[in-house]
Amino acid sequence: MNILVAEDEIGISNFLKQGLEEENYIVTVASDGEKALRLALSQSFDLLLLDWMLPKLSGIEVCRSFRKSGRTAPVLFLTAKDTVQETIEGLKAGANDYIKKPFSFEELLERIKVQFRSAVTENASYMLGPILLDKEKHQVFIDDREVYLTQKEFSLLEYLIKNKGTVCSRSQIIKEVWNIHFDYESGVIDVFINSIRKKLGLRKEEDYIKTVRGIGYIANEI
Template sequence: MKILIIEDEAGITKFLQQGLQEEGYTVITAENGTNGIKLAQAEKPDLILLDWMLPGINGLQVCKNFRKSSIDTPVIFLTAKDTIQETIEGLRAGANDYIKKPFSFEELLERIRVQLRKSPVIEEVILGNFKIIPAAYKITKHGHEINLTQREFELLAFLLKNRGKVCTRKDIISDVWNIHFDYDTGVIDVFINAIRKKLNLSKEEDFIKTVRGVGYLIES
């Protein structure tokens, strides 16, 4: 497995590189966003560790560039930012997870393992006028493709995988965001609203049902 580290602090890069190599990972590094983007395109890593506060192009812009360029490699932000708004901003940019500096290397390893073992739902799903192919991160309405961010699609895929079952906010934040501690699950509502808006769902065709006080459901 190959991991790309995009980090401008040499000490952190050296620490991560040594630790990950000892765990058997191949590690490549970039000291800024521009080089990070080039390496991601050329080397096709299995996972990217991305510092938010980079010189020049910051991590948020780098992550957005990945997703616009159809680079769907899992991204874990390394960041000192931890407010709910900053977290939402990072996840909306397409990040899969984040870990706050300073962090435990053991915790980072576990977060890496979770991202690398995730697998998408493979079947094609038809819901009214929508055709959804989770494995390809693709959704169309009347044959026209609709663009969702990777995190929005992962949320939708999780609901589809569990269709017919009410998915609690705790289940969603744990599985989709890989967060296993007390956390403001209001971020889920933000993403659900964004999905509904992008899909331009009328009241009649809204297949995402809100179960008030509990979570969300896509009926079987």
């Protein structure tokens, strides 16, 4: 799990980085708001831990911009600004939790875990008809025969199966699988869908990945 910590006081950020890394999180530190936002938008973090008062761009502005870009990763404020009004402002800006300094590191950890909880319970393998996708081992089987998929092919299939039964639009796919958060027109998705279908070797009438014209694709138990 990747966590971005935005904190200008080096003492605190070191403390957080070390503590979180001991819990096996991968931590990136940004020392001002601009850097934090740039990182948050360019990489894909699983959680943002923001101080309110940051040089150049405040934490609350970072949070607002991040949400405005359509990203849904949890955001936690960790700040000395402790009034009710500030808490509310932080939550309204799109934060998922608001923790006041001084804080207990243990409590912070637990509150971070709360954010990941639903994601963790998530099954490590998915099924779709005869297709078995093992997220952990990064393997795909069809009727017990292994099919080798590349990284992107795997992510795309995973996304479709995770959302089986619901149509996934091209823009959603580009967002979630390619991490491109602006309008983007290209035939990439088509090429990968084609390649997945070929590798899975399904005949047209038994295709578990159906095209939804004008929208995107849908994975479905036939």
